[in-house]
Amino acid sequence: MxxxxxxxxxxxxxxxxxxxxxxxxxxxxxxxxxxxxxxxxxxxxxxxxxxxxxxxxxSNKRDLLHTLLKDWYMGMLDDFYEKLEGVEGARNRIKVIIWQHLKSIRECPDLCRLFYSEVRSMPDYYDTELYELNRRYTLVLVDVVKTGIASGELRPDTSSALVRDVIFGGIEHRVTPFLMGRSDIDIDEMSSQLCDLVCQGICTPDAGQDMDRLMARLERVADRLDGKAKGG
Amino acid sequence: MxxxxxxxxxxxxxxxxxxxxxxxxxxxxxxxxxxxxxxxxxxxxxxxxxxxxxxxxxSNKRDLLHTLLKDWYMGMLDDFYEKLEGVEGARNRIKVIIWQHLKSIRECPDLCRLFYSEVRSMPDYYDTELYELNRRYTLVLVDVVKTGIASGELRPDTSSALVRDVIFGGIEHRVTPFLMGRSDIDIDEMSSQLCDLVCQGICTPDAGQDMDRLMARLERVADRLDGKAKGG
DNA sequence: TGCCCTTAGTGAGTATGATTTACTTAATCC
DNA sequence: GGATTAAGTAAATCATACTCACTAAGGGCA
Missing domain, CATH: 1.10.10.60 (Homeodomain-like)
Structure with missing residues (x-):
C-alpha cells in the first residue's frame, strides 16, 4: 500500500x-x-x-540573465557620476573612471564575466537595453576625453573612441585571469599603471633632438667661457 | 503503389x-x-x-569549432614571424604586429568572432590547445616590448603584460562593430593611431615648457657672450 | 579473381533541458 | 461570500546533440 x-x-x-x-x-x-x-x-x-x-x-532564460545584469549596470552608472563629482582635470578623471570600473569588476566578477561571455557577443546585442546602458557607461569616459582635448590638456589629434576602446578593452583582457578565478587583482596598482600608459605612452620621451641641439650649444658656450677664462 | x-x-x-x-x-x-x-x-x-x-x-560540435580555429591561429602565427623579419626598433615592430593582427581579423572576421565569443570565455579555455596557441601569439608582442625596454627605447617601468592587454584588448573592442557587420575598418589608420597612442600617450607633452625656458635662457646667455666677443 | 579487412557511412534511436499548455487554488477586493 | 486576479503546478512538447548497431565500398593480397 x-x-x-x-x-x-x-x-x-x-x-x-x-x-x-x-x-x-x-x-x-x-x-x-x-x-x-x-x-x-x-x-x-x-x-x-x-x-x-x-x-x-x-520570458525566457536569457531574459532572466539580462535582468540581473541591468541592475548591476545601473548601479555602476550611478557610482561613476557620484565618484567623478568634484574631480578636476582630464587625467585625474580618467584615473577615477579606471579605478571605479576595476572596483565594480572586483565586487561582482560573476556578473562581469556573464556580461563579457554571454551578452556582448550575441547577434542581437545591439538591440538590447544592456547595449544602451553600456553605451551610456562608456560615454562618460568619452566625454571626459573630449573635454580634455578642448582644454588643451590632451593632444588635439586624440581619438576619444580609441581611448575608450583601449581602456575598457585593456581592462577586460587584464582582468580575465581574475574573472576565471586564477589570480587576484590590485586595483590601485593596475589603475595607476594603465592611466600612466594611456597618458604618457611607453616610449622614452624623445625630446632627443632638442636636447642634442641644446647640449651642443651649451658645450660651445662653455668652451668659449673656458677659453676666455684661461686667456684672460 | x-x-x-x-x-x-x-x-x-x-x-x-x-x-x-x-x-x-x-x-x-x-x-x-x-x-x-x-x-x-x-x-x-x-x-x-x-x-x-x-x-x-x-568528438563533438565544439571540437569541430576548435579545429577550424586552430588552423586559423597557426596561419596567423606564421604570418607574424614572417612579417617581423628584418623590422628594426621596438616601435616599428609593435606597429607591424598591430597591423598584421588587424589584417588577420579583416580577412577572417567570422573566425575571429567565433574565437572571441565561443572559445575564450569558456570555463575550460585554459586547458585547450587554442589557449596555448593564443599565448604563443601574444608572446611575440611581449618579447618585442621586453627587448625595447632592454635597449632603452621603451620606458624601464613599462609592464609588458599591460601593453599586451591594452593592444589586443583595445583592438578587440575597436573591431567589434566590424565583426558584427556594422562598419568597415581602415587598417592603416587604425594601426597608426593605436601605435601612436601606446607609444606617446594622449597627454600634451609637458616637458615642453621646461625645455623652452631652458633653451631661451641659453640663447640669451650665448648672445651676450657673442656680443662681448664681437665687441671686445 | 575473389576474399578480407579497414573504415566511411547510415537509420533509428536516446537523453536532456527549455518552453508551453491547461489547469488549480490562495489571496484580495468589493 | 462570490468574483476576480494572479501565483503556482504537473505533464506534455519539442528541439537537437550525440550514440548504437549495423551496412557496404574498395584497396591489398593470395
Whole structure:
C-alpha cells in the first residue's frame, strides 16, 4: 500500500519578493555552472518553485540573465557620476573612471564575466537595453576625453573612441585571469599603471633632438667661457 | 503503389577530403547562424553526409569549432614571424604586429568572432590547445616590448603584460562593430593611431615648457657672450 | 579473381533541458 | 461570500546533440 502522494504545501509570495528569490538563485547557479550549464530546473528548485513558474516572471532564460545584469549596470552608472563629482582635470578623471570600473569588476566578477561571455557577443546585442546602458557607461569616459582635448590638456589629434576602446578593452583582457578565478587583482596598482600608459605612452620621451641641439650649444658656450677664462 | 524507397548512392571520400568538406560547411553555417544556432544536421547535409558521420571525425560540435580555429591561429602565427623579419626598433615592430593582427581579423572576421565569443570565455579555455596557441601569439608582442625596454627605447617601468592587454584588448573592442557587420575598418589608420597612442600617450607633452625656458635662457646667455666677443 | 579487412557511412534511436499548455487554488477586493 | 486576479503546478512538447548497431565500398593480397 503506497502512501497517498504528499503534496508539499504551495507557498505563495508577492511578485517582487519571489522575483528576488529567483534572481538570487539564478545568480548563484550561473556563477557555479556558467549560463549554459545552469539548469532552469535547478534555479527553480533553489527559489522554491516549479520550473514553469519561472516563466511567469521572465520570458525566457536569457531574459532572466539580462535582468540581473541591468541592475548591476545601473548601479555602476550611478557610482561613476557620484565618484567623478568634484574631480578636476582630464587625467585625474580618467584615473577615477579606471579605478571605479576595476572596483565594480572586483565586487561582482560573476556578473562581469556573464556580461563579457554571454551578452556582448550575441547577434542581437545591439538591440538590447544592456547595449544602451553600456553605451551610456562608456560615454562618460568619452566625454571626459573630449573635454580634455578642448582644454588643451590632451593632444588635439586624440581619438576619444580609441581611448575608450583601449581602456575598457585593456581592462577586460587584464582582468580575465581574475574573472576565471586564477589570480587576484590590485586595483590601485593596475589603475595607476594603465592611466600612466594611456597618458604618457611607453616610449622614452624623445625630446632627443632638442636636447642634442641644446647640449651642443651649451658645450660651445662653455668652451668659449673656458677659453676666455684661461686667456684672460 | 508507392515507389520503392530510393536510397541515394552513398558517396565515399578519403578522410582528409571529407573533413575539408565538413569544415567548409561548418564555417559557412557558424558564420550564417552563429555557433549555437548552427545545426549539426544542416552542416552534415551541406557536407553531403548524415549527422552521425560528423562524429566519425570530430568528438563533438565544439571540437569541430576548435579545429577550424586552430588552423586559423597557426596561419596567423606564421604570418607574424614572417612579417617581423628584418623590422628594426621596438616601435616599428609593435606597429607591424598591430597591423598584421588587424589584417588577420579583416580577412577572417567570422573566425575571429567565433574565437572571441565561443572559445575564450569558456570555463575550460585554459586547458585547450587554442589557449596555448593564443599565448604563443601574444608572446611575440611581449618579447618585442621586453627587448625595447632592454635597449632603452621603451620606458624601464613599462609592464609588458599591460601593453599586451591594452593592444589586443583595445583592438578587440575597436573591431567589434566590424565583426558584427556594422562598419568597415581602415587598417592603416587604425594601426597608426593605436601605435601612436601606446607609444606617446594622449597627454600634451609637458616637458615642453621646461625645455623652452631652458633653451631661451641659453640663447640669451650665448648672445651676450657673442656680443662681448664681437665687441671686445 | 575473389576474399578480407579497414573504415566511411547510415537509420533509428536516446537523453536532456527549455518552453508551453491547461489547469488549480490562495489571496484580495468589493 | 462570490468574483476576480494572479501565483503556482504537473505533464506534455519539442528541439537537437550525440550514440548504437549495423551496412557496404574498395584497396591489398593470395
Amino acid at each position: 503506497s502512501p497517498s502522494p504528499e503534496k508539499r504545501a504551495v507557498v505563495r509570495l508577492p511578485r517582487a519578493e519571489r522575483m528576488h528569490q529567483i534572481e538570487s538563485a539564478a545568480r548563484k547557479l550561473f556563477h557555479k555552472h556558467g549560463y549554459t550549464a545552469a539548469r532552469i530546473s535547478e534555479i527553480a528548485a533553489d527559489a522554491g518553485i516549479s520550473e514553469a513558474a519561472i516563466y511567469k516572471f521572465y | 508507392s515507389p520503392s524507397p530510393e536510397k541515394r548512392a552513398v558517396v565515399r571520400l578519403p578522410r582528409a577530403e571529407r573533413m575539408h568538406q565538413i569544415e567548409s560547411a561548418a564555417r559557412k553555417l557558424f558564420h550564417k547562424h552563429g555557433y549555437t544556432a548552427a545545426r549539426i544536421s544542416e552542416i552534415a547535409a551541406d557536407a553531403g553526409i548524415s549527422e552521425a558521420a560528423i562524429y566519425k571525425f570530430y
